[in-house]
Amino acid sequence: MDSVKTISFFFFSCLSNYWMSAPEEDFSSLSIADKLQHKSWKARLQACEELTKLLHATTEDADFDTYEPFLKKLAVEPNAVAQEAGLSAILEYVANAPHASSTRETVIPALVEKCLGATKAGTKQKATDIILLYAEIDTPDPVLEFVVPGLQAKQPKLVTQTVIVIKELVRQFGAKKVSPKPILKLLPKLFGHTDKNVRAEASALTIELYRWIGQPMMASLSDLKPVQLKELEEAFSKLPAEKPKPERLIRAEQNEEMDVDEGDAFDFADPVDITAKLPSQFNELIV
Incomplete structure (x- = not known):
């Protein structure tokens, strides 16, 4: 019996040492799309982090079109760490994609089902932030319809x-x-x-x-x-x-407010006395 324990201890010690000494797999040669579909959660995590940066910085509609099919996959990611990172990417997509509201029917039910009840507080908060952002970029009522089934x-x-x-x-x-x-x-x-x-x-x-x-x-x-x-x-x-006021405007209202607040550039210029530069006979010339 003691010999069996000794052999078992030796086996697991060797296995543990192997795991600790095994080199980290390098995913750098893979594209974001390939990493998002990788069996390793570490590859998917790396992809989410890269995708978040890309969607924050890009001005190309093609980038949003490329990764739109992955949005639901990011929301239902089984690994908790990669899932929270994926929600950051979704947040950037909704904030910046030109037609993000068209994805709410797919994304919001996934957020409700797989994220609002998550153990990680960060995951629940990010999912909430995404849903509120969907309401902001268009209008809240359709968003509410997709949230209510969570009850x-x-x-x-x-x-x-x-x-x-x-x-x-x-x-x-x-x-x-x-x-x-x-x-x-x-x-x-x-x-x-x-x-x-x-x-x-x-x-x-x-x-x-x-x-x-x-x-x-x-x-x-x-x-x-x-x-x-x-x-x-x-x-x-x-x-x-006193009556409450909305704390947040929808995107259309924000644009209207910007149009009103922009004003004329001359409104911000210092006044100049142009009469000082007119010729002395100016009054006689205009009669």
Whole structure:
């Protein structure tokens, strides 16, 4: 028996030494596309880091077209480290691609399913940031439609983060951009969820909605338990009286604001007295 233990120890020691001394595989000769499809997560991680830099710097539409088919693959990456790096690449794509909104139907459901319930906080935050950016570059309502299915998930942590995303959509873009009606219909079920974190975020979402809608939304809360309703009413009473303003503009509004704010170049020039340069007989010449 002792001899078996000795042989086993020797075998695993040799194996461990081999792993520690084995040289790192070199992926530098491979293209980004090849590395994104590589069996090694380290190759995929390297590809994500390179792709993030490329999509941040490029001005070529062809670069975005080349890597668009990989977006969903980046979101559902099985390795947690490579997945978070992949989300950075997606963020750069959505921020800079000329037609990024056309990819939301593919990317957002993948983010909801595979990222919002992730263990890594960075992954959840980046996925949230990407979803909010999709709302910014076009309009929030279609984005909301792709997020809502996350509320049907079995994992409470995924449902919780989905509620947080919906709350952020309302808070950042306002009730004029994010239609409250479909959200109000979801509240009773969220308040009845078995997970306390889901119920807590449902409460935060309801308070945010009340900031924008006020008393008219109370009819949507009639099915809540009396204790829940009482807690909400206490929170409502502490809200500031002034009407909220969106913290974030959609891209079209940003462009309009730039057009208004640009002004005329002469508005920024120092005044010059041109009469000093006119000839002395100027008044006589123009009669």
